[in-house]
Amino acid sequence: MSKPRLTVWYNTRCPVCNAGIRRQRRRLIEAVKAGRVEFR
Incomplete structure (x- = not known):
C-alpha cells in the first residue's frame, strides 16, 4: 500500500x-477509509 497523499x-x-x-x-x-488521508 502506498503512503497517503x-x-x-x-x-x-x-x-x-x-x-x-x-x-x-x-x-x-471517507478519505481516511480510501487511504487518501492519514491523521496524526
Whole structure:
C-alpha cells in the first residue's frame, strides 16, 4: 500500500480545530477509509 497523499496534524484539545474537523467529519472519514488521508 502506498503512503497517503495527505497527513493531517491537529490539536484535539483546540476547540477551533475540533470544530473544523467535526464540520468535515463525513468527508474526512471517507478519505481516511480510501487511504487518501492519514491523521496524526
